[in-house]
Amino acid sequence: MPLFPTGPIGSAGDRAARSAEHPVRALLTRRGLLAGVGAGGAAAFLAACGSSGSGAQPGAAGASAGSGGRRGGLITLGAPTPPTALDPVTMYDGTAIALVQLVAEYLVWLDEDFQLRPALATAWTSSEGGRTWSFTLRKGVVFSDGTPLDAPTVKASFDRLLDPANKSAALSAFASVLTAGGVAVSGPDTVVFHLQRPFSDFPYLVSAGNYNALVLKSDYKVGTFARQAIGTGPFLLDSYDVGRGASFGRNPKYRDAAKLYLDGVRVVFHKDAQADLLALQSGAIDAQILSQADLVTPIAGSASIAVDKVDGTVLAAFTLRVDKEPFTKKEVRQAIACALDRPGALSTVYNGVGVLGNDHLVAPAFASAPKDLPQRGKDAAKVRSLLSAAGVDKLRFTLSFDPPNKDYALVIQDQLKQVGITVDLDQQTSDAFYGGNQETDTPWLFTDANLVGWAGRPTPSQFIIPMVKSHGVWNGSKYANPALDAAADAYDAATDPAERGRQAEIIARALHEDVPVIVSAWAGAVRAYRSDRVKGLRAHPSAYLDLTTVSRV
Structure with missing residues (x-):
């Protein structure tokens, strides 16, 4: 299973969806990339709306974690070699994203608990029923080269992301919500977004929840970041070698430079997760940027290795084609789920x-x-009853998947065998599984049953809209339900938490009853570090890296 909500935030699925990209339909982000809309929901964004300039900074929720640590010094982090360019606009792998986040910032930060925190924006409000959003910028912020941050600069950053020519992964997050020409300025310190439709979770789309939504200088040229990394964040990129690693020093122009504990960061690239783990165990590195639960959980507590854990929204969707036998009857789909x-x-x-x-x-x-909503569990008697009601004597089907989901496929095969259901496994390469024509025959969208890894998102909408709304761009089940469609639209437009809860329940009950997609579990995230050297390092559902409260022990 990928480490990240987007397959290292850059799974083969991401790459394939991007290669077949529609102007505004980009990338299936899967493991940690979180590219998406938000998770905390209305309560979180309403709490953030109208926050003052003295609001919490990124990492403020864990500010006490660093207290007591010594000031100064460097930490050394390990990470897989980034498979994509170190570029804020086009990156989609976990290593590149974490490195860029040390240098550049978002309007809004997304904490590990899915709460929004002021960053470059100190407050945000909506009008016109949620179709217009205004963000007030923090005063006095400058880029590392001394250039002041202002509203035209922020507008230029989002115009860049919304230009299909730049092939940004952010396009998928903005699809059907914000298009080119929708960003304006209102004075030097206010940026205004004019949406295509009401969207109450919009602040998540300009937060770290949309990992490409970083604010860069107006004259930034795509592809130049590794050579000249200029941002408003806590660190400066001193050197970058795609084959070896990177080094960062403290940014003296960072708005809270006096609060930083660390003088710098060194990152060492490793060829794979096993090599990265060995470096942690041997003490060659102090912590990992991307940790795999199956590797680090068994060694937690040994040799001063600590593992921080956090719940997340990463999932492997077990998708059933509702328009293909034997899945046309919901009783069959329910039987598999049971x-x-x-x-x-x-x-x-x-x-x-x-x-x-x-x-x-x-x-x-x-x-x-x-x-x-009652939790669905294993019930062999109910399986038999449902299959009998559907007129199915013996059930057999083929399950397609790519290598990252092999373990889950084997679990499904074994568990269904125990109740008399035969599953034939069809493992394909990631290139083949996510390849083909995305409109007509790509396996991940057109096989009868399959497993697809999805990156964590900060809100339900970025799962619901593409996956299960009628004619959704990534609706592999071919499910269509007008009641769900209406509830999804109402959910996006609602600003009252109680109303959002009512619409969410309509959506959840419809999916639970009709079972176009089986969701067995939501994966969390882990981050491993040496507790004898590092203090204040946290896991993040999208593997994001916030070092503003991290210190040496």
Whole structure:
């Protein structure tokens, strides 16, 4: 299973979807890339709206974690070699994203608990029923070269992301919400976004939840970041070698430079996760940027290795084509769902890091998640009853997937075998699985049953809109339900948390009943570090890296 909400935030799925990209339909972000809309839901964004300039900074929720640590010094981090260019506009892998986040900033930061925190913007408000959003910029912020931050600069950054010619992964997050020409300025310190439709979670789209939404200088040229990295963040990129690593020094022009503990950061690239782990165990590095639960969980507590864990919204969607036999009858789909041992899958596939899924897309981490929908569990008697009601004597089907989901596929095959359902496994290369014509025959969208890894998102909408709305761009199940469509639109437009909760429950109950997608578990995230050297380092659902409160021990 990928480490990140977007397959290292850059799975083969991301790459394939991007290669077939429609002007505004970009990338299926899967593991940690979080590219998306938000998770905390209305309560989180309403709490952030109208926040003052003295509001919390990125990492403020864990500010006490660094207290007591010594000031100064460097830390050394390990990470897989980035497969994509170190560029804020086009990057989609976890290593590149983490490195860029040390230098550049967002209007809004996304904490590990999915709460929004002021960053370059100190407050945001909506009007016209959620179709217009205004963000007030923090005063006195300058880029590392001394250039002042202002509203035209922010507008230029988003205009750059919304230009299809730049092939930014951010396009998928803005699809159907914000298009080119939708960004304006209102004075030197206010940026205004005019949306295509009401979208109450819009602040998440300009937060770290949309990992490409970093604010850069107006004259930034795509592809030049590794040579001349200029940002408003806490660190400066001193050197970058794609084959070896990177080094960062403290940015003296950072707005809270006096609060930083570290003088700098060194990053060492490793060829794979195993090499990265060995470096941690040997003491060659102090911590990992991207940790795999299956590798680090078993060694937590040994040799001063600590593992921080956090719930997330990463999932592997077990998708069933509702327009293809034997899945045209919902009783068959329900039977398959009732055959699964979800705690067993969570333990086997995710090393117990995460929470159980309940066959809908409103994850428990979301504020709007339904609280009274009974948890579906393994029930062999019910499987038999449902298949009998569907007139199915023996059930057999083929499950397609790519290598990252092999473990989950084997679990499904074994669990369904125990109730008399035969599953033939069709493992394809990632290039083949996500290749082909994305409109007509790509396996991940057109096979009868498949497993697709999805990056964590900060809100339910970025799962619901593409995956299960009628004619959604990534609707692999071919599911269509007018009631769900209406509830999804109402959810996006609602600003009252109670109303959002009501619409979320309609959506969740429809998916739980119709089962176009089986969600056995929502994976969490981990980050491993040496507790004898580092203090204040946290895991993040999207593997984001905030070092503003991290110190040497």
